[in-house]
Amino acid sequence: MENAIHWFRRDFRIHDNTALSLATRRASSVIGVFIIDDRWFPAAMGKMGPHQATFWLDAIRELKDQLAKLNIPLRVVRSTDPVKTLLEIAATRGAQLITFNKDYEPYQLAMDRRLAKYAAGAGIEIAALKDAVIFDEFEILTGSNNPYTVFTPYKKAWLAKFSSHPAAPGPIAAALRPHPMAADVIPTAEALGYAAVRIPIATGESGAQKMLGEFADSRIGFYKRDRDYPAITGISLLSAHLSAGTISVRQCVQAAAEQGAFRGCAGAEHWLSEIIWREFYKMVIFHFPHTVCEPFQHRYRHLQWSDRPELFEAWKQGQTGYPIVDAAIRQIRTTGLMHNRLRMITAMFLTKDLDTHWRLGERQFMRWLMDYDQASNVGGWQWSAGTGTDAAPYFRIMNPVLQGQRYDPLGKFVRSMLPELATVPDEFVHEPWRMDGAMQRDCHCIIGEDYPAPIVDHGQARAAAIAKFQVS
Ligand SMILES: Cc1cc2nc3c(=O)[nH]c(=O)nc-3n(C[C@H](O)[C@H](O)[C@H](O)COP(=O)(O)OP(=O)(O)OC[C@H]3O[C@@H](n4cnc5c(N)ncnc54)[C@H](O)[C@@H]3O)c2cc1C
Structure with missing residues (x-):
């Protein structure tokens, strides 16, 4: 076969890339395509966040160089209709085959079904392979x-x-004969409207x-x-x-x-x-694609959630007065990372202590996380909210003070994110409101001024959450 296109979606590598390897085995000339989906990617859409966008674009930059060594030019195009754009590129290049690695999320699957339909009409073969x-x-x-x-x-x-x-891992894609097409320039995240961020781990x-x-x-x-x-x-x-x-x-x-x-x-x-x-x-x-926005457990579909934007806002700003929650939120906002234990604590706090719909938290994490993955994020949020598969039973609600004391016993993590608690004694670092006035003054942490008082009482919120689930 003469020409093939490999559509890169979430497989930015050349080693052990199943569908890319297939394209290089089947065709004598291959181009790679990455489509910046304008309904998802740019900052203005409010979906993919700055850390993930920057992480992806860094990876795609390295990928482009690695592909060049295999004589595979990479096209990088913006589009509001990736399927249409891909088919146009295929027509221009005379591609007989489009390869890609399978995804399992509803948005991508709908796109794949459309592509299969139109490609069949245009006489283009589609190879969608298991890889992820x-x-x-x-x-x-x-x-x-x-x-x-x-x-x-x-x-x-x-x-x-x-x-x-x-x-076992498969082979690296095979090198092809030189291709006349030049690779595209890859935009920076800033060019897509994102604020500049620092990526805290090695990229690509x-x-x-x-x-x-x-x-x-x-x-x-x-x-x-x-x-x-x-x-x-x-x-x-x-x-x-x-x-x-x-x-x-x-x-x-x-x-x-x-x-x-x-x-x-x-x-x-x-x-x-x-x-x-x-x-x-x-x-x-x-x-179960409905779980993207509805509870996995059908019996909880009528569960009522409070609508208290001021509480959601305090959670978003890391100003709840519970140090482990606030430190975790400040970490995710500044680095795009959040430890699994902290994801469970913050998600449970939002859904149980603040009685806020898990979907709001899920969307916020989408915007903040560098590793955002809809399946894991929805799964993690529903687990924490008590509505998902294998969900934590509704009566098992994490206590943010005890969680902090158990998993950050010396307050090292909390202090690294909350400088206002820097000199608070270990004994109070997870419940600073228990310090008396003199102690607050001594360590420059006046509750209500330097650091907020708890926005809810955990004991009361826990009892209310249990009562709510019991009647559902
Ligand atoms: C509310 C909530 C939201 C989450 N959102 C995401 C998300 O958007 N993207 C994401 O990749 N993970 C998500 N997780 C799962 C988990 O928190 C992260 O995968 C983990 O913290 C990543 O750190 P790591 O790579 O060091 O993981 P490690 O502990 O080193 O684990 C290795 C790998 O296993 C996978 N993994 C680990 N824990 C889980 C888990 N509980 N569920 C699914 N996969 C897991 C990840 O791919 C991870 O890289 C979420 C969990 C919760 C509770």
């Missing part, structure tokens, strides 16, 4: 051929299948390789012990890379296996389990 997961939508099903809705049996089935079908495919290497060499063995403490780096920080596809999930699973995930290394085993959570949520969103 080890097992996709119909590979892990219950005995009665239904999707799993509970994580633990899903994981058991996943591990059993993996033992008989281990997935090379950054992902380095980070996985470091994690596998030195931290994975301690993952189970360290993973819940935001003041130490016990986690991999690879989620933004997995979400942008700058690293393949197969390589991550292989690293876990090499470090003993199947030979009794508790850290590697636990890390693999988190990768399986990611995959579980992708399958949930595929089979």
